[in-house]
Amino acid sequence: MFNVSREFAPPFSLIAPFFVLGSIFYLVAAFLLPMFDAHTTHFDIALVGWAHLFLLGFVMMIIFGAMAQLVPVVLEVGHFSVDFYYLIWPFLAIGTIVMVAGFWLAPAVLPYGGLMVLLSMLIFLADTILTLRKVERVSLTVKTVAVTNAFLLLGILVGFAMALGIGVGVGVDITKWLNAHIVLVLGGYVTLTIMGMSLILLPMFGLSHGFDEKPINRSFKIMVGGVLLYLLASLIDWDGLRFVALLTMLVAMGFYLYQIWLIYKTRARKENDIWFKSMAFGYGSLAISVIIGLGALLSGSEHLGLAAVWFLVMGFFTFLINGHLYKIIPFLVWFERYSPLVGKERVPMLAEMYPKKMADYEFWFSAAGVAIAGLGLLVGSDTLFKAGAAFIATGAVFLLTSVRWMLKFGK
Numbered sequence: 001m002f003n004v005s006r007e008f009a010p011p012f013s014l015i016a017p018f019f020v021l022g023s024i025f026y027l028v029a030a031f032l033l034p035m036f037d038a039h040t041t042h043f044d045i046a047l048v049g050w051a052h053l054f055l056l057g058f059v060m061m062i063i064f065g066a067m068a069q070l071v072p073v074v075l076e077v078g079h080f081s082v083d084f085y086y087l088i089w090p091f092l093a094i095g096t097i098v099m100v101a102g103f104w105l106a107p108a109v110l111p112y113g114g115l116m117v118l119l120s121m122l123i124f125l126a127d128t129i130l131t132l133r134k135v136e137r138v139s140l141t142v143k144t145v146a147v148t149n150a151f152l153l154l155g156i157l158v159g160f161a162m163a164l165g166i167g168v169g170v171g172v173d174i175t176k177w178l179n180a181h182i183v184l185v186l187g188g189y190v191t192l193t194i195m196g197m198s199l200i201l202l203p204m205f206g207l208s209h210g211f212d213e214k215p216i217n218r219s220f221k222i223m224v225g226g227v228l229l230y231l232l233a234s235l236i237d238w239d240g241l242r243f244v245a246l247l248t249m250l251v252a253m254g255f256y257l258y259q260i261w262l263i264y265k266t267r268a269r270k271e272n273d274i275w276f277k278s279m280a281f282g283y284g285s286l287a288i289s290v291i292i293g294l295g296a297l298l299s300g301s302e303h304l305g306l307a308a309v310w311f312l313v314m315g316f317f318t319f320l321i322n323g324h325l326y327k328i329i330p331f332l333v334w335f336e337r338y339s340p341l342v343g344k345e346r347v348p349m350l351a352e353m354y355p356k357k358m359a360d361y362e363f364w365f366s367a368a369g370v371a372i373a374g375l376g377l378l379v380g381s382d383t384l385f386k387a388g389a390a391f392i393a394t395g396a397v398f399l400l401t402s403v404r405w406m407l408k409f410g411k
Contacts, residue, residue, distance in 0.1 A: 016332075018089050022058050024400060031393045042309075059318075070200075095114070122153075125152065144193065176237060179242075183227055192223055199259075206267035209266060250294055273351070274326050275324070275326055283316070292304055307377040318370075355402050369390070369392030
């Protein structure tokens with residue numbers, strides 16, 4: 001499956017904490033969702049705190065853990081220093097907790113949490129940049145890694161400046177830079193990283209080949225242009241350019257969805273396992289997010305904008321991450337515990353190494369929750385939103401249970 005030699009593969013003990021902590025943060029964030037309602041705005045400081053809990057504690061934690069394993073696959077070289085990852089997860093976990101406490105309880109501690117998060121990401125960036133220097137063949141995915149890390153650096157610097165503004169009163173216009181921070185991190189880093197990784201992971205897990213890669217190349221260039229335009233619009237404070245930048249990013253997502261369709265049409269593996277169902281729901285959510293996002297952009301509606309972000313983050317990001325956990329964790333466990341036994345005794349298949357019932361429960365509860373809560377945001381119903389949040393929390397319990405089950409397999 002993965003072309004990783006033991007020389008390049010990071011220790012299992014290094015990667016496991018990322019997945020365990022990410023699942024715990026996801027569970028906590030899911031159980032805190034009902035404290036919001038369908039009329040919350042994105043300037044609500046409580047929502048900002050929750051967003052950092054979810055995005056830093058879950059999304060970034062899982063991405064960094066996955067990148068510890070995927071960097072050798074993507075770049076075809078070993079890490080500059082894989083031991084850096086032993087520092088990343090403690091700094092990121094503690095920094096996230098302190099930042100959330102700063103948003104919710106004591107603004108004065110916000111810069112300290114922001115500094116710890118900044119350090120964790122600088123360590124990640126240092127390893128990635130120094131590893132990139134060893135690369136000989138520059139593919140689209142390699143370019144994606146380079147560009148996304150530049151956007152991540154800009155995004156966290158803007159975020160840290162805002163943390164200083166909230167915590168110690170440094171003169172930073174939060175209303176001006178908040179959306180730029182969101183676009184740099186969600187659009188410039190998370191979305192582009194998913195684009196680059198999906199060009200490797202989706203064909204590998206779906207056994208797709210022979211598809212046209214022009215749409216993903218166009219999507220990448222257009223998305224980068226959109227993020228840069230939005231950054232420029234924030235610098236000169238021009239709403240018209242912000243509109244053009246957001247529209248550009250929506251066009252990029254359209255090309256990306258077309259690329260996913262081309263990969264799907266050429267797949268040889270037809271079984272509808274938990275990974276495929278998660279991908280289908282995730283990309284369906286992305287399509288819904290693009291449509292609603294276009295409506296929000298044209299109408300200027302705050303609640304439509306929040307609904308679009310909801311389907312992007314909770315539908316697209318979450319299901320792509322969770323779905324791949326059911327592929328990546330079994331492989332890591334197999335590689336650690338069973339690869340030395342190949343040819344000597346029977347070893348389990350990867351399909352045997354995840355809990356199918358729990359995975360199905362996680363999928364259906366989570367999918368129902370995202371759909372119901374998203375509908376609540378669209379129609380302005382607090383009851384629907386909170387009901388959907390309850391379903392998501394139930395799914396999060398099954399996810400954490402599944403992750404622990406997979407990590408303990410064979411012990």
